[in-house]
Amino acid sequence: MGSRERRSDAVANRDRIVQAARAELSGSDGGELKLHAVAKAAGVGQGTLYRHFPTREHLLAEVYRHELTQLVDAVAPLLAEHAPLDALTIWMQRLIEYARVKRGVMAAIEASAWQDLYADQHHRLDDALGTVLDHGKAAGEVRAEVDAADVILLLGALSRVPEAEWDARAHRIVAVIVDGLRPR
Known part of the structure; x- marks a missing residue:
């Protein structure tokens, strides 16, 4: 995989993480943001999530x-x-x-x-x-x-x-x- 594909995958992962976090925050429970749930909803591992958002x-x-x-x-x-x-x-x-x-x-x-x-x-x-x-x-x-x-x-x-x-x-x-x- 070339560096351009890696960058585009990273951008896509980041976007999915942000969208999943937004969905979690605007959900009906309005509760606390659970990072493991965000990672799961975004289809990424927790390591990927923490690489983008420490x-x-x-x-x-x-x-x-x-x-x-x-x-x-x-x-x-x-x-x-x-x-x-x-x-x-x-x-x-x-x-x-x-x-x-x-x-x-x-x-x-x-x-x-x-x-x-x-x-x-x-x-x-x-x-x-x-x-x-x-x-x-x-x-x-x-x-x-x-x-x-x-x-x-x-x-x-x-x-x-x-x-x-x-x-x-x-x-x-x-x-x-x-x-x-x-x-x-």
């Missing part, structure tokens, strides 16, 4: 980065296909799914590691939200005085939703936020 925190950080990248990368296609307020609504529904994973990640990552990771990444989310809001303002669909920080503060309400009520409440909270963004 600690649970490394794996959790990668899940967080992956989720955030997908969320940020969704903005341009959504704006190309939908009116700004519709794009914002769809994007915020995706954000809810991200928040479910993030809740599991936040609970599992040591506080100091979480602060470093968040400080390094949060501006990407702010910028993506700002882009959607700017398009909405330009189209007259979003109140001119609202900015990304306002919406992020409102979205903070999601952190107070008990896990058992998440499915019933999270989408409704987003709908209320979007309605509040409309010009009067």
